[in-house]
Amino acid sequence: MTSRTTQAVIAGGGIVGKALALALAQAGVQVLLCGARPAAPTPAAGYGQRVYALNAASRRFLDGLRVWAQVPAERVQSVERMRIAADGAELVFTAYAQGVEALAWIAESDALERALDLALQFERGVSSTPASLDQATREGALWNLQLADGRHTSTGLLLGADGRASRVRDWAGVGLRSKAYGQTGVVCNLRCAASHGATAFQAFTEDGVIALLPLAAQGGQSQVSLVWSAPDALAAQLQADGAKRLAARVQEALTLLGAEHLGPLQAAGEIGAWPLVLQRAHRLVGEGVALLGDAAHVVHPLAGHGLNLGLQDAQALAAVVKARASSEGVGDARVLRRYARARAEQVLALELATDGLHRLYAPGMQWLAPLRALGLAGTNHLAPLKRWLAGYASGLAVLG
Numbered sequence: 144m145t146s147r148t149t150q151a152v153i154a155g156g157g158i159v160g161k162a163l164a165l166a167l168a169q170a171g172v173q174v175l176l177c178g179a180r181p182a183a184p185t186p187a188a189g190y191g192q193r194v195y196a197l198n199a200a201s202r203r204f205l206d207g208l209r210v211w212a213q214v215p216a217e218r219v220q221s222v223e224r225m226r227i228a229a230d231g232a233e234l235v236f237t238a239y240a241q242g243v244e245a246l247a248w249i250a251e252s253d254a255l256e257r258a259l260d261l262a263l264q265f266e267r268g269v270s271s272t273p274a275s276l277d278q279a280t281r282e283g284a285l286w287n288l289q290l291a292d293g294r295h296t297s298t299g300l301l302l303g304a305d306g307r308a309s310r311v312r313d314w315a316g317v318g319l320r321s322k323a324y325g326q327t328g329v330v331c332n333l334r335c336a337a338s339h340g341a342t343a344f345q346a347f348t349e350d351g352v353i354a355l356l357p358l359a360a361q362g363g364q365s366q367v368s369l370v371w372s373a374p375d376a377l378a379a380q381l382q383a384d385g386a387k388r389l390a391a392r393v394q395e396a397l398t399l400l401g402a403e404h405l406g407p408l409q410a411a412g413e414i415g416a417w418p419l420v421l422q423r424a425h426r427l428v429g430e431g432v433a434l435l436g437d438a439a440h441v442v443h444p445l446a447g448h449g450l451n452l453g454l455q456d457a458q459a460l461a462a463v464v465k466a467r468a469s470s471e472g473v474g475d476a477r478v479l480r481r482y483a484r485a486r487a488e489q490v491l492a493l494e495l496a497t498d499g500l501h502r503l504y505a506p507g508m509q510w511l512a513p514l515r516a517l518g519l520a521g522t523n524h525l526a527p528l529k530r531w532l533a534g535y536a537s538g539l540a541v542l543g
């Protein structure tokens with residue numbers, strides 16, 4: 144079965160792929176989105192396991208796509224304070240001192256996807272299918288594509304938003320630099336005895352990086368989402384011991400986190416686990432092809448920036464496509480080069496920052512603890528540096 148040529152085909156119906164489809168359609172491009180499975184329904188109680196800290200640039204982008212308004216406000220928690228603890232020192236950011244509405248917004252992955260699905264239903268420029276893209280070959284100026292449901296189509300612009308094991312990357316012949324961190328991201332929602340006060344807590348410990356992201360209270364019950372970047376062996380142990388024991392282990396770390404008042408903690412769901420890697424595609428673009436999101440780069444979650452980077456990829460790509468000259472097709476090499484240039488700095492900066500922090504606080508670096516503590520405490524007293532860091536983390540410093 145053969146269908147007509149589509150202006151742009153996206154492989155990958157995760158958050159980045161869905162947001163990209165909307166952004167391109169709103170830029171006047173006709174899009175086929177492959178691998179778009181509908182989001183899980185709203186759980187009867189509690190929160191989905193996977194939550195994200197979205198920065199101001201991501202929120203602004205989702206606002207512009209008319210998606211943010213569809214994420215139920217009662218399921219979103221703004222972060223007004225961020226406490227980062229290490230070696231007995233502390234670095235604190237507040238929205239008030241930075242002069243911003245919030246440092247970040249915590250939202251469930253599923254709630255974001257449901258909002259994206261709703262917006263996609265009304266977007267006439269996008270046709271989506273749950274079928275994945277099975278094969279892609281380059282012929283002349285086009286990509287010939289085969290979908291898992293047997294359909295064939297072709298396009299001048301193939302977009303890989305198909306995650307860390309991207310096949311689009313392989314079809315485009317783009318190499319990959321990859322390093323396993325030897326850590327696993329262990330996540331679990333926890334009920335707290337007291338309010339988190341809209342604060343995100345993070346501690347660099349000998350057992351990895353422990354973060355508690357505040358979730359919106361439900362029925363007066365305060366909750367946090369745990370993201371523990373734990374060495375693989377410890378992570379396996381935490382998973383084997385189960386959620387109840389995990390809550391007790393996190394409870395023991397509350398003092399380190401500066402969050403004693405949250406205890407006692409109780410597990411509010413199952414444990415999830417993701418192996419942590421640093422990955423970077425050698426190139427973001429090729430002939431008639433571009434990579435976005437985890438297909439292009441995977442960073443350590445300690446700064447909570449992977450999805451933010453992916454959303455900003457989608458925004459940048461849609462912007463260069465929209466601004467192209469009338470003589471340029473959507474997959475024109477000049478257009479794609481502009482995308483690659485637009486993304487180079489932020490991707491590299493975040494990769495260096497997250498990887499650098501991971502190395503600095505790695506178990507073998509304990510001898511640096513006094514210097515690290517000095518650095519953290521010093522940074523805490525340097526308001527201009529803190530403003531710059533917060534501005535960069537918001538993503539707005541890059542996008543303008």
Ligand SMILES: Cc1cc2nc3c(=O)[nH]c(=O)nc-3n(C[C@H](O)[C@H](O)[C@H](O)COP(=O)(O)OP(=O)(O)OC[C@H]3O[C@@H](n4cnc5c(N)ncnc54)[C@H](O)[C@@H]3O)c2cc1C
Nearest residue numbers: 155157159178196275276306328436437447448449450451
């Ligand atoms: C523990 C942990 C915590 C994190 N916390 C944060 C955070 O707080 N903030 C943040 O910004 N980021 C965070 N991240 C990073 C974030 O999870 C990822 O960067 C983000 O999910 C990447 O989205 P994506 O759409 O690029 O890829 P994915 O979510 O992997 O989506 C890819 C999609 O493509 C589909 N697909 C694959 N192959 C094909 C194909 N051939 N055809 C069609 N479809 C295909 C897949 O089924 C999937 O639906 C965290 C990561 C981890 C591990």
